[in-house]
Each structure stands twice: as structure tokens, then as C-alpha cells.
Ligand SMILES: Nc1ccn([C@@H]2O[C@H](COP(=O)(O)OP(=O)(O)OP(=O)(O)O)[C@@H](O)[C@H]2O)c(=O)n1
């Protein structure tokens with residue numbers, strides 16, 4: 535079962551407070567984006583990688599792709615104001631009409647085994663997403679006063695790669711654009727047009743590097759990754 539993957543990497547990394555796009559931060563001497571791309575480069579089911587970048591960083595990214603021999607890149611497209619706009623630009627460069635994955639460039643620790651499980655579930659159900667059960671108690675608040683404690687047993691923390699039939703996720707993005715709707719993930723766009731989304735139990739190590747402390751977790755995962 536083959537797929538293409540769209541990798542949104544056109545954010546500014548504001549919460550990382552590194553002063554640069556966090557995709558360029560080095561982990562064990564390789565930029566974050568390279569760690570992520572290598573997973574798909576090494577997956578025989580992946581037939582093409584579409585990377586979404588900040589136009590101002592094109593040369594820098596192209597030099598990285600060449601230096602680290604990322605050969606499966608089929609398109610390098612410009613990002614947009616929001617993650618959703620960047621993803622949509624990437625989806626428009628998808629060449630084959632079967633399964634597409636959308637995976638944050640800031641999530642370097644996804645595994646090939648997990649990717650394959652998501653591809654299979656998306657093939658069957660139309661959409662499949664990785665998620666881990668929430669371990670903390672979650673509360674809703676207004677002005678930092680608790681309004682409600684949410685029943686935890688039905689809560690999942692959702693990750694990427696999110697896998698879809700290309701036609702379904704494209705239709706969802708087109709409808710969201712028409713409605714001026716912005717979601718924080720792509721599955722929410724499919725949900726709002728009535729699509730069923732299958733949850734696949736994920737891995738707590740598939741973190742999104744968002745704030746500085748995530749770099750500590752990343753170093754720990756990388757060293758344990760080498761050991762295990
Ligand atoms: N306009 C945007 C915003 C985000 N992303 C990408 O979407 C992924 C998830 O977004 P996030 O972790 O929020 O990254 P940033 O937007 O860069 O972070 P911040 O919100 O802290 O600026 C990242 O790989 C990021 O590069 C993107 O391609 N285009």
C-alpha cells in the first residue's frame with residue numbers, strides 16, 4: 535500500500551523561542567526536519583514527499599535536502615498564514631489519488647510500523663489518526679476558574695501523521711476554505727463534513743517539538759531510541 539506525505543514545515547516556531555524556524559534546530563547534529571524526513575525517505579511504502587516551507591527559507595531547505603540525500607521529495611511548496619493553509623497548498627501538489635498522510639515536520643519520532651497501521655486503517659475507513667489516551671485530568675475553565683471537569687475516559691491527545699483518502703481530505707479543505715473555518719488539525723475538517731475518523735492508539739514518544747522543554751524530551755528519546 536503506497537502513499538504520499540505532506541510535511542508542513544512553514545511555521546515560525548514562536549513558542550520554541552529559538553529565534554529561528556524550529557525545523558532547523560539540530561538534534562544530535564541533524565536538523566529537526568531532517569530527522570522527520572528520513573522516516574519517510576526510509577519507508578518503502580512512501581512514494582513521494584511534499585514539503586511545505588517558508589519561501590524565505592527555500593534555499594536553506596533545498597541545501598539540507600541535498601546534503602542529507604532526501605531523494606523522495608516530489609514538490610517543495612510555499613506555506614500560508616495558518617498551518618491549514620500550508621497543508622492545503624501541499625495537498626494541491628499530491629500526484630496520486632489514493633492515500634495521503636499529513637505529518638508535522640516538528641514530529642520526528644513517528645515509526646514506520648505506526649505509519650503502516652495508519653495507512654491500512656485509512657484505506658479501509660477513509661481517515662485514520664494516531665492518538666494517545668490522556669493521562670492528566672482535563673478541566674474547562676473561564677478566567678482561570680474551573681467550569682467543568684471533563685470525563686477523561688473518552689479523551690484522546692491527537693497526533694500526526696493523519697492519513698486520508700486524498701479525495702476526502704481535499705474536499706474537507708475546500709469546504710473549510712469556503713466556510714472560512716480554521717481547525718487545529720486536518721481530521722477536524724473531515725469531521726465537519728461528516729467523515730468518520732478512526733483513532734489508532736499511538737505512542738507517547740511521538741511528540742511535537744513545540745516549546746523549549748520539548749528539546750529535553752527529544753534528546754532523551756533519541757538516546758533511549760539508540761539503546762532500544
Ligand atoms: N503557517 C504554518 C504553521 C505551522 N506549520 C507547520 O505545522 C506544524 C505544526 O505547527 P506548530 O508546531 O504550531 O509549529 P509553528 O507554527 O512553527 O509553532 P508556533 O505556533 O509556536 O509558531 C509545524 O511543523 C509547522 O512548521 C506550517 O507549515 N505553516
Ligand SMILES: C[C@](O)(CO)[C@H](O)COP(=O)(O)O
Pocket residue numbers: 617638692693694718719720742
Ligand atoms: C496537528 C496537530 O499536531 C495534532 O495534535 C496539532 O493540532 C498542531 O497544532 P499546532 O498548534 O499547529 O502545532
